[in-house]
Amino acid sequence: MIVSITRLHLRGIRTLPTFAWMxxxxxxxxxxxxxxxxVSYRKEGMLTYWTMSIWHSPEDMKAFRNHGAHLRAMKHSRQLADELQYIQFSTTSKTLSWDECKEKLHQKYRANELVTEKNGL
Known part of the structure; x- marks a missing residue:
């Protein structure tokens, strides 16, 4: 199974109605x-939103991601959000804890920051 975790931080409260509709x-x-x-959702404060979805296969996940309302939302995401983060990984579990998923996402972006610092970027 494939897990997809996303974290999105909205630019401001004015983007909330469009984000909610999408x-x-x-x-x-x-x-x-x-x-x-x-599928599960979480909210942190007023402007930060998380999604977790677990799929039987990468093809199933891509069929959702690349079509319909979700594809339209992804096309608008840069206008609505000032931070977008995601991670995908394989699992044998049908359910995961939010703490575990959040930690995996944070580890990915911390590692990217360390590489950027090391390379002087």
Whole structure:
């Protein structure tokens, strides 16, 4: 199974209505998509949002990601958010804890920051 974790921080409160509308539309799409094992959402404060989805295969995940309401939302995400982070990894579990998923995402971006610092960028 494939796990996809995303973290999005909105640019400001004025982007919240558009983000909420796109989220609702994407939620209806994901519930109809073949191969979804589990989906969960989290909110941190007023402007930070997390998603976790677990898929039977990479193809199932890509079928959702690259079509419909979610694809339209991704095209607008840079206008709505000032931070976008994601990670995908394989698992044998059908459910994961949010703490574990958040830590995996944070580890990825901390490692990228260290490489950037080391290279003087």
């Amino acid at each position: 989220t609702v539309r994407s939620h209806f799409q994901i519930r109809k998509t073949k191969g979804l094992e589990h």
